[in-house]
Amino acid sequence: MDPGPRVLSYAFGALASYASSLLTAAGLDGDKPAVVARLLVTADAMGHDTHGLAQLPDYLDDIVAGRMRATGEPEVLVDRPSACVWDGRTLPGVWLVDRAVRLAATRAQTHGLCAIAIRRSHHIACLAAYLLGATEQGLMAIIACSDPSEAQVAPHDGKHALFMPDPIAVGIPTKKNPILVDFSTSITTAGMTARLRREGRRFPGLWALDAEGRPSDDPTVMPGGALLPVGGLDHGHKGTGLAWTVEALTQGLSGYGRADPEHGWGGSVFVQVLDPALFTGRAEFVRQTNWIADAHGAVLPRDPRRPVRLPGAQALAGLRRAQSEGLTPRTDTMAALAAWAQRLRVAAPTPHG
Amino acid sequence: MDPGPRVLSYAFGALASYASSLLTAAGLDGDKPAVVARLLVTADAMGHDTHGLAQLPDYLDDIVAGRMRATGEPEVLVDRPSACVWDGRTLPGVWLVDRAVRLAATRAQTHGLCAIAIRRSHHIACLAAYLLGATEQGLMAIIACSDPSEAQVAPHDGKHALFMPDPIAVGIPTKKNPILVDFSTSITTAGMTARLRREGRRFPGLWALDAEGRPSDDPTVMPGGALLPVGGLDHGHKGTGLAWTVEALTQGLSGYGRADPEHGWGGSVFVQVLDPALFTGRAEFVRQTNWIADAHGAVLPRDPRRPVRLPGAQALAGLRRAQSEGLTPRTDTMAALAAWAQRLRVAAPTPHG
Numbered sequence: 001m002d003p004g005p006r007v008l009s010y011a012f013g014a015l016a017s018y019a020s021s022l023l024t025a026a027g028l029d030g031d032k033p034a035v036v037a038r039l040l041v042t043a044d045a046m047g048h049d050t051h052g053l054a055q056l057p058d059y060l061d062d063i064v065a066g067r068m069r070a071t072g073e074p075e076v077l078v079d080r081p082s083a084c085v086w087d088g089r090t091l092p093g094v095w096l097v098d099r100a101v102r103l104a105a106t107r108a109q110t111h112g113l114c115a116i117a118i119r120r121s122h123h124i125a126c127l128a129a130y131l132l133g134a135t136e137q138g139l140m141a142i143i144a145c146s147d148p149s150e151a152q153v154a155p156h157d158g159k160h161a162l163f164m165p166d167p168i169a170v171g172i173p174t175k176k177n178p179i180l181v182d183f184s185t186s187i188t189t190a191g192m193t194a195r196l197r198r199e200g201r202r203f204p205g206l207w208a209l210d211a212e213g214r215p216s217d218d219p220t221v222m223p224g225g226a227l228l229p230v231g232g233l234d235h236g237h238k239g240t241g242l243a244w245t246v247e248a249l250t251q252g253l254s255g256y257g258r259a260d261p262e263h264g265w266g267g268s269v270f271v272q273v274l275d276p277a278l279f280t281g282r283a284e285f286v287r288q289t290n291w292i293a294d295a296h297g298a299v300l301p302r303d304p305r306r307p308v309r310l311p312g313a314q315a316l317a318g319l320r321r322a323q324s325e326g327l328t329p330r331t332d333t334m335a336a337l338a339a340w341a342q343r344l345r346v347a348a349p350t351p352h353g
Numbered sequence: 354m355d356p357g358p359r360v361l362s363y364a365f366g367a368l369a370s371y372a373s374s375l376l377t378a379a380g381l382d383g384d385k386p387a388v389v390a391r392l393l394v395t396a397d398a399m400g401h402d403t404h405g406l407a408q409l410p411d412y413l414d415d416i417v418a419g420r421m422r423a424t425g426e427p428e429v430l431v432d433r434p435s436a437c438v439w440d441g442r443t444l445p446g447v448w449l450v451d452r453a454v455r456l457a458a459t460r461a462q463t464h465g466l467c468a469i470a471i472r473r474s475h476h477i478a479c480l481a482a483y484l485l486g487a488t489e490q491g492l493m494a495i496i497a498c499s500d501p502s503e504a505q506v507a508p509h510d511g512k513h514a515l516f517m518p519d520p521i522a523v524g525i526p527t528k529k530n531p532i533l534v535d536f537s538t539s540i541t542t543a544g545m546t547a548r549l550r551r552e553g554r555r556f557p558g559l560w561a562l563d564a565e566g567r568p569s570d571d572p573t574v575m576p577g578g579a580l581l582p583v584g585g586l587d588h589g590h591k592g593t594g595l596a597w598t599v600e601a602l603t604q605g606l607s608g609y610g611r612a613d614p615e616h617g618w619g620g621s622v623f624v625q626v627l628d629p630a631l632f633t634g635r636a637e638f639v640r641q642t643n644w645i646a647d648a649h650g651a652v653l654p655r656d657p658r659r660p661v662r663l664p665g666a667q668a669l670a671g672l673r674r675a676q677s678e679g680l681t682p683r684t685d686t687m688a689a690l691a692a693w694a695q696r697l698r699v700a701a702p703t704p705h706g
Contacts, residue, residue: 082435157654157655159654162649170601172605183590231584248523252629253638259645279468279608285606288610291611296511308511309509309510
């Protein structure tokens, strides 16, 4: 996909400070501004720029309007050693999920694994950004998320939408770079669809249905039409099975979802961390994953113009490059933030280079 | 897919007894013959007939040749309350996984969740068949499996095979029928490919690569070529991410996989059971899943000739029909079993109707 217009480059830290200052000025308390800011800039650096700073203007809107709770803690509904449930009380989802990954990582190191279901989280942005918090400690993490107020994805063979893109992410340590899996269980996301629609472009395949259920590559069928599940017209029962899995883990275990009449933006989240050390051992785990990573890296490309990439390799390379050389956010995103900076009297960062 | 030639109908119990007698005569001890037989016939009844009785002749071969261990118990390598590892010692995989689902279900009811990784299991056949053991108790189950000796599936954009079809199954209770998700993370399986090849048929889409990495709908490209991951040429990075997840959960956590030089048939398994009662409650869980099931059932079909089906609905209907009316196995499967029955001096069942 075209990354959109980009002109000015900024240091990673400068962008994170800017985002953090905006969130502080809007009213987020404690470590919430710094955590949310760091993870949004991480998402941009990883190339997931529909789920990075582009979300910040909406977050600021929601803080000001009271739709995102700015202060306090989640309510702990269940606190077992390996099984927890939190009510997120519409607190910032990025902060909640980062906190859940950290707690689950700590608990997994005592019990082997720990799962945390969160209800009523605000939006959680880019799932891949959280995975490093686990993989850097040698842990495997699984994160899934659904928003019960959203229906954009048709079930296989269905004519209209039922599910949301229901993303799932998995972090897998190796001896070298971790494997970072992060994908929606629909072929494409609502964010990407909106962007293509704005830019007058098409999907690269029949990724959607129009309002009459006819397959289409036209992003303007949304809203009104439906996105197709992973596997598309050909084998979309697999994507529908994944959507079911995500919705059960997130809404079923948190006890909050589509069956409830009132929803805000955000939704239900499932976080699970496993510690290989308490199964057969970290050395044994990475002996296998490293072998597979090396074998994957040695697979020749089908088309020399399309290199074979390990899941997360591009995202990690982007993150490292951004941390050392800075990054160039989209100009439309920076313009939207500049309007907020003026309103909240926050100084905009100085581009470099 | 064409279900193949079928003529004679048998009672479910008669087929299960027949399979059990064959396995007993071949040397399996204790409850192994009855458990393996019941689950293979369940797979046939569910419509997964490449992974039901069709596997039994190979199992009998392997018992006689000593490749499937006929007697004894798995070695317990790790036994934590919520995290276990077993060495399956090439015992019957169907029996091992059924046992693992039962133990994980018991542990999950105390701790909220329990995961068991199994190394060196023999073949585990149809994953969906195990799920009812959890969902009938109101529990959610996740089962994944990989065989480190097999490489049939290319990673996305790759020219040759690295992974196996790496199946994953998820059982989700509702107030009515459970949702039974069961799919390979490649578009199709090795078993289905072999069957289409024997029958001179084609894949319904570009589901494979030939030995030069060219997309193909011809099942004779296997062996030598590669199957494509879920998402295919269009969005196969998602299937590759799933394959990585399955291989890490199964081979990484069990500490046995592709990095090991010697393999038998079968492989590494991951079983996890979650008890919604120890998260926000079973009533809360099924309140959500039942709402989604009802909404899914109400989605109109895109094409009136292809009804919208909930995951597992057809399998469950087939199982119930088979249990009340009997089932008609493929004649090639029954012929292969008849040869074994003669050799092992086991009486063949009487067809009914």
